[in-house]
Amino acid sequence: MxxxxxxxxxxxxxxxxxxxxxxxxxxxxxxxxxxxxxxGGHVELRGFGSFSTKQRNARLGRNPKTGDSVMVPAKTVPHFKPGKELRERVGSAS
CATH class of the missing domain: 1.10.287 (Helix Hairpins)
Known part of the structure; x- marks a missing residue:
């Protein structure tokens, strides 16, 4: 959708x-x-889920085109955790 x-x-x-x-x-x-x-806040929608942020550490990655090692910096990314009711609705839809 x-x-x-x-x-x-x-x-x-x-x-x-x-x-x-x-x-x-x-x-x-x-x-x-x-x-x-x-x-840096947290949003919770009861019955649906919660939105928050997670910190990803810096890591060593690879450039897929050249194969060279590249340092990927630390970053903050959004994260969604579904609520119990949503998990049950999706799980029973199968």
Whole structure:
């Protein structure tokens, strides 16, 4: 599902809002989550999951084209951990 498909579904299920209003809501939610993670925060949506950041250590990598060793610097990456309800819904969908 893409972001535009999500916007369409929200607009359809919520009869009182337009597609444009649904797009503003989706963009605002994603922006708030991104801002919180950029500040090193944690976002928890009960029943869905939690977003946080993890620190990756510096490591020695390889350039796949040349085979040369390259030092990959340490970095902070976003991380999502699904909640219990989401894990159960996905697990029972098989």
């Amino acid at each position: 893409t972001k535009s498909e999500l916007v369409e579904i929200i607009a359809e299920k919520q009869g009182g809002i337009t597609r444009r209003e649904a797009e503003v809501v989706v963009n605002t939610i994603l922006s708030v989550i991104g801002d919180a993670l950029a500040e």
